[in-house]
Amino acid sequence: MMPTPDTPDSIKKLTRAQEIFKSATLEYQSLIRDILKEERDVMYMKRRNEIHQRLYEHVKRVIK
Amino acid sequence: MILERLVVENFRQFKGRQELVISDIRERNVTVIHAENGFGKTTLLKALVWGFYGRDGLMGSDGNPDDFERPDRIIHEGLALRAKDPLALNATVQITFTHDSDRYILTRQLTLAQQNLNPKQTTLSLEVMRSGQTFSLDRPQQRIQALIPDGISRFLFFNGERINYLAMERNSSQVTDAIHQMLGLELLKQTIEDLRHPNVRGKLRAEQKETTSDEKKELIDQLTKLEEQVKEYVLQQDQTLSNLKSINAEFAAIDGKLAANRVAHELQNKRLHLIRERDELTGKREEVTKRLSKLISDDGYTLFTSKLINRGREIIAQMRSEGKIPARVLNTFLQELLDHSKCICTRSLAEGSPERAAVENLLTIAGDQDFNNAVGALDHAIGVIEGVGGQTQEQLNQLKMERLELSRDIRERDEELEEIHQTLGGKKDEEVQQLEEKRKALQLDRDAQNAALGRIGGQIEDTSAAIESMEVQIRHIEDKEEAAARAQRRVDSVEDCIDILAQILKSETEDLRPLLNAEIDSHFRKIMTKDYWAELTDNFTLRIRKRVAGGDGGVDPVEIDAALSTGERTVTSLVFIASLLSLARRRSEIPTILRDLAGSAFPIAIDSPFGSLSIFREGVAKYIPELAPQVILFVSPKQYDGEVEAVLSSSGRIGKRYYLTYYGPAKPEKASPELVVEGQRIQQYFPLETDEYTEIVPL
Numbered sequence: 110m111m112p113t114p115d116t117p118d119s120i121k122k123l124t125r126a127q128e129i130f131k132s133a134t135l136e137y138q139s140l141i142r143d144i145l146k147e148e149r150d151v152m153y154m155k156r157r158n159e160i161h162q163r164l165y166e167h168v169k170r171v172i173k
Numbered sequence: 174m175i176l177e178r179l180v181v182e183n184f185r186q187f188k189g190r191q192e193l194v195i196s197d198i199r200e201r202n203v204t205v206i207h208a209e210n211g212f213g214k215t216t217l218l219k220a221l222v223w224g225f226y227g228r229d230g231l232m233g234s235d236g237n238p239d240d241f242e243r244p245d246r247i248i249h250e251g252l253a254l255r256a257k258d259p260l261a262l263n264a265t266v267q268i269t270f271t272h273d274s275d276r277y278i279l280t281r282q283l284t285l286a287q288q289n290l291n292p293k294q295t296t297l298s299l300e301v302m303r304s305g306q307t308f309s310l311d312r313p314q315q316r317i318q319a320l321i322p323d324g325i326s327r328f329l330f331f332n333g334e335r336i337n338y339l340a341m342e343r344n345s346s347q348v349t350d351a352i353h354q355m356l357g358l359e360l361l362k363q364t365i366e367d368l369r370h371p372n373v374r375g376k377l378r379a380e381q382k383e384t385t386s387d388e389k390k391e392l393i394d395q396l397t398k399l400e401e402q403v404k405e406y407v408l409q410q411d412q413t414l415s416n417l418k419s420i421n422a423e424f425a426a427i428d429g430k431l432a433a434n435r436v437a438h439e440l441q442n443k444r445l446h447l448i449r450e451r452d453e454l455t456g457k458r459e460e461v462t463k464r465l466s467k468l469i470s471d472d473g474y475t476l477f478t479s480k481l482i483n484r485g486r487e488i489i490a491q492m493r494s495e496g497k498i499p500a501r502v503l504n505t506f507l508q509e510l511l512d513h514s515k516c517i518c519t520r521s522l523a524e525g526s527p528e529r530a531a532v533e534n535l536l537t538i539a540g541d542q543d544f545n546n547a548v549g550a551l552d553h554a555i556g557v558i559e560g561v562g563g564q565t566q567e568q569l570n571q572l573k574m575e576r577l578e579l580s581r582d583i584r585e586r587d588e589e590l591e592e593i594h595q596t597l598g599g600k601k602d603e604e605v606q607q608l609e610e611k612r613k614a615l616q617l618d619r620d621a622q623n624a625a626l627g628r629i630g631g632q633i634e635d636t637s638a639a640i641e642s643m644e645v646q647i648r649h650i651e652d653k654e655e656a657a658a659r660a661q662r663r664v665d666s667v668e669d670c671i672d673i674l675a676q677i678l679k680s681e682t683e684d685l686r687p688l689l690n691a692e693i694d695s696h697f698r699k700i701m702t703k704d705y706w707a708e709l710t711d712n713f714t715l716r717i718r719k720r721v722a723g724g725d726g727g728v729d730p731v732e733i734d735a736a737l738s739t740g741e742r743t744v745t746s747l748v749f750i751a752s753l754l755s756l757a758r759r760r761s762e763i764p765t766i767l768r769d770l771a772g773s774a775f776p777i778a779i780d781s782p783f784g785s786l787s788i789f790r791e792g793v794a795k796y797i798p799e800l801a802p803q804v805i806l807f808v809s810p811k812q813y814d815g816e817v818e819a820v821l822s823s824s825g826r827i828g829k830r831y832y833l834t835y836y837g838p839a840k841p842e843k844a845s846p847e848l849v850v851e852g853q854r855i856q857q858y859f860p861l862e863t864d865e866y867t868e869i870v871p872l
Contacts, residue, residue, distance in 0.1 A: 114288050114459055124680075124681075124684060124764050124765070124766065125278045125680040125683075125684060126607070126676075126680045126681045126684070126765070126766040127766055129673060129676045129677050129680060130673070130677060132764060132864040133669075133673050137666065137669060137670060137673065138668070140666060140670055141670055141673060141674065144364060144368070144600040144670070145360070145361075145364060145767075148360055148363060148364045148367065149360060151320035152359075152360055152363065153315045153316075153322065154315055154318075155314060155315070155318070161367060161370045162370035162372065164367055164370075164373045165366060165372065165373045165376055165377065168377060168663050168666055168667060169663065172659070172662050173657070173665070173668045
């Protein structure tokens with residue numbers, strides 16, 4: 110479950126949410142994409158102990 | 174998801190193994206369970222919820238049991254009391270359902286030993302049948318969550334008499350929450366929350382503190398303190414809401430006791446009637462106040478413009494009398510003649526010629542076309558403002574009058590209620606006196622809690638604003654060291670991503686609004702025949718609109734909000750849930766930034782669906798089979814008999830029908846020993862001195 114930025118489908122009219130995403134810097138786009146992927150993997154889990162550590166690591170990795 | 178069978182064993186009053194086969198036929202998608210109040214309707218609905226989510230499913234959002242007392246006592250009490258081996262006795266709920274052409278069997282068990290130790294610790298298994306083979310699935314709870322997230326369960330399995338909260342003005346956040354849960358946007362919300370977590374944002378901020386200047390450090394400390402304060406306020410808010418829920422439950426219990434008391438019975442019923450009336454009047458007054466505020470914010474300025482209008486009129490009249498408007502000759506025309514050095518009478522306007530000088534002289538008195546247009550527009554606008562001012566004054570007077578009348582009616586009810594309190598308090602019956610005193614104390618507590626709620630809301634708002642401005646302040650202080658600048662960038666990135674995700678969530682939610690409104694409108698028209706329609710407003714409030722004749726004897730009808738009664742709110746809430754279910758079914762066709770949001774059909778199970786519908790019972794009974802692909806109704810005879818029975822029976826949509834029989838030493842108060850369904854008399858209560866239990870019997 111990730112945003113859909115650079116696909117051939119994007120030739121179609123973008124939704125407002127897609128426009129908001131596209132107007133973010135590439136760095137933020139990449140960070141948001143990674144974070145959402147991480148969240149999606151655990152979205153149905155009762156215990157999500159490591160999610161915060163993972164998000165923290167994504168921020169540190171992407172923002173140099 | 175289509176439910177096929179619910180099996181309960183030793184679950185609360187359902188002793189031994191009992192089963193309910195649920196109709197899965199599309200054209201006969203309604204399963205009805207008839208039962209008197211107190212026989213086990215709610216318990217059966219809760220068995221379904223417990224099966225899917227365990228003890229957590231029985232709790233409300235405030236952490237208290239939701240419509241289900243003592244959620245830690247699941248096993249049949251009599252059996253538990255007599256059990257010799259706590260490991261050998263257990264309560265079981267088994268649900269068989271199909272989803273995406275696979276058949277699943279979910280089994281949740283709780284032994285008496287587990288119940289005594291920790292009733293949250295249940296044993297859950299999930300088997301799936303695919304291509305003729307059965308597989309046992311690992312992580313069953315996670316799989317259930319993926320099929321039917323617990324966030325949506327309260328919109329699928331609910332008490333029909335309590336669902337009207339969705340259509341209350343103050344509950345717009347619950348409406349957006351329902352949209353997020355049912356249509357898969359919860360992921361964005363959860364991500365925002367996780368980014369705000371101390372282990373993400375807090376940790377990055379702590380790292381920033383280690384590298385940055387003392388000035389910034391101090392501001393970060395202040396910011397952290399403010400955030401902690403907000404957290405504390407939110408906790409207080411939750412606690413207050415929880416207190417209010419308990420107080421309301423106690424209130425209802427006392428009201429019930431007073432209604433059952435021979436001495437207080439009549440006055441108490443009158444009181445309950447008056448409270449309902451007062452609440453509806455208060456709702457109407459809120460609506461009128463809202464309309465009043467809107468009128469004042471949109472057109473109120475027109476009431477203060479009479480001086481300006483008069484002054485504008487004077488200026489325009491003066492300009493007309495001086496011949497400035499309309500202009501006798503336009504400067505653009507003269508300039509054109511000068512540019513071409515030729516007059517329209519063919520004379521030359523050569524440089525230095527007297528003719529040219531004469532035309533140049535005319536320029537000093539010539540008018541401007543734009544100016545002409547602007548004065549014309551101003552003249553027109555003055556007329557419009559004057560007209561609107563008159564209408565606004567008239568509407569304002571009308572609304573003020575309406576508000577005054579409603580306030581008077583509310584005051585009258587309050588006075589009558591106070592009189593009832595005095596009369597009941599003065600009765601010589603000791604029980605009535607005590608109940609009345611307790612009721613008064615609870616009323617005071619409730620008022621205090623409501624006041625606290627308002628105060629805390631204000632504190633949260635103020636502190637959040639202070640946090641926002643402090644974040645800006647911190648961001649604007651430049652760091653000299655690279656490490657500090659990087660730490661700031663990381664903190665900024667979290668804040669910015671939160672902001673972007675919040676904007677995405679908002680726009681995705683808003684984009685769903687017109688789709689939902691189309692659904693709401695089509696569903697609503699199936700129930701309401703009058704000139705009414707329902708809609709979700711810009712700020713996600715559910716409301717009913719109606720057309721009334723225009724003011725001032727005007728011909729054009731005016732659209733206004735209809736003040737909602739409890740019945741109308743229930744109808745609107747049901748329609749909203751049905752609309753969400755329709756969209757959830759075709760979710761994959763609706764554009765979204767989140768990939769792979771698959772559609773899903775969900776069943777719906779309602780306890781007492783016809784309880785608070787008043788005049789809308791028949792309309793809802795006609796419509797209820799269309800509420801969802803599969804509908805399970807738990808009904809008491811009082812709510813079902815008459816029009817509901819006639820409509821549902823003749824619809825041919827009932828696929829399965831059951832009733833609950835009760836065995837026990839005394840039948841619950843007001844329950845009839847016999848159930849009458851379509852003229853057929855069935856014994857539903859069986860006196861039994863030694864035990865107490867309920868059985869599910871097919872009709």
